[in-house]
Amino acid sequence: MATIIQENTPSPTPPAPNHKGTVLIGGGSGFIGSHLSRHLTNIGYQVRILSRSPQPGGRYLTFKWDTETGELDPAALRDVDYVINLAGAGIADKRWTTKRKDVIIKSRTETTALLARGIAAMERKPKLYLSASAVGYYGDRADEVLTELDAPRSGFLSRSCILWEEATKMVADQGVPVFINRTGIVLHPEGGALEKMVLPLKVGTSTYFGSGQQYYSWIHLQDIIRTYSHAIEHKLTGVYNGVAPTPVRNKIFAEMLAPAAGKKALVIPAPAFALKLAMGEMSHTVLDSAYVSSEKLAETGFVFMHPELSQALMDLLG
Numbered sequence: 165m166a167t168i169i170q171e172n173t174p175s176p177t178p179p180a181p182n183h184k185g186t187v188l189i190g191g192g193s194g195f196i197g198s199h200l201s202r203h204l205t206n207i208g209y210q211v212r213i214l215s216r217s218p219q220p221g222g223r224y225l226t227f228k229w230d231t232e233t234g235e236l237d238p239a240a241l242r243d244v245d246y247v248i249n250l251a252g253a254g255i256a257d258k259r260w261t262t263k264r265k266d267v268i269i270k271s272r273t274e275t276t277a278l279l280a281r282g283i284a285a286m287e288r289k290p291k292l293y294l295s296a297s298a299v300g301y302y303g304d305r306a307d308e309v310l311t312e313l314d315a316p317r318s319g320f321l322s323r324s325c326i327l328w329e330e331a332t333k334m335v336a337d338q339g340v341p342v343f344i345n346r347t348g349i350v351l352h353p354e355g356g357a358l359e360k361m362v363l364p365l366k367v368g369t370s371t372y373f374g375s376g377q378q379y380y381s382w383i384h385l386q387d388i389i390r391t392y393s394h395a396i397e398h399k400l401t402g403v404y405n406g407v408a409p410t411p412v413r414n415k416i417f418a419e420m421l422a423p424a425a426g427k428k429a430l431v432i433p434a435p436a437f438a439l440k441l442a443m444g445e446m447s448h449t450v451l452d453s454a455y456v457s458s459e460k461l462a463e464t465g466f467v468f469m470h471p472e473l474s475q476a477l478m479d480l481l482g
Contacts, residue, residue, distance in 0.1 A: 191250030195355035231274040251275040272328040280334035301325035304452035348381035348407035370429040374436035376415025378453030381407040384470035424477035
């Protein structure tokens with residue numbers, strides 16, 4: 165049960181006359197969240213951020229939340245129009261022990277539950293609740309073209325996404341529309357997978373994993389943050405794949421890195437058996453194949469700024 169705590173955050177500033185609405189973001193200071201916060205502010209939204217350790221004087225009003233204690237500052241949700249939850253422990257940050265798996269799942273489901281309890285106390289409900297998810301939902305699917313209607317598999321990546329998405333029912337049951345963004349590999353050199361993938365370039369190599377024939381469904385950071393503002397402005401509900409329209413095989417991805425960065429590199433494999441030995445079950449994050457379709461998103465009028473991998477990598481690394 166959520167703990168009602170004293171409001172220790174300054175009252176929200178009245179919005180400007182041209183403001184589009186107030187957005188509360190869980191995970192707003194993270195890799196994607198910090199860029200999304202800036203983007204939404206730049207296009208006319210008032211952004212608030214939830215944090216376990218709010219610091220005064222920042223660019224955004226920041227409010228306290230803590231799933232361990234059940235605390236959520238009630239001022240955070242006052243007059244909020246949209247709630248976005250990006251919070252979740254990194255999938256590939258640590259080896260998947262039983263304890264780490266529990267952390268990964270709870271960091272997603274318990275933050276959703278905490279927000280749902282906060283929303284239940286609101287007199288005026290949000291216009292839309294937006295939740296991250298991931299293409300890991302689909303599991304390892306070889307060359308199969310996957311849409312939002314395809315069923316998940318039974319591995320840990322699939323199970324964590326299923327529970328994440330099912331948790332949003334606590335919000336939907338209150339009559340709040342829900343948008344779920346099944347996100348692909350988000351590309352940016354300062355975080356996420358790409359930051360790690362370019363490291364071998366420093367020693368003149370680029371690595372692909374296993375056979376290199378597995379499909380990676382990716383998206384430029386600029387496009388993934390735009391999917392959220394697009395969903396808000398077009399009132400999208402249901403599940404959408406947040407991926408670029410051109411998934412590529414892992415080996416081709418590795419071959420594109422050096423030219424995009426203006427370097428030369430020897431493209432070499434990391435054998436599957438070695439990855440499984442070193443990473444254990446977490447090797448699924450690099451060895452699984454998912455060719456995920458973005459057609460449903462495109463049909464809503466969303467236009468990708470970076471639809472092709474070669475152009476996206478040039479933009480990010482060139």
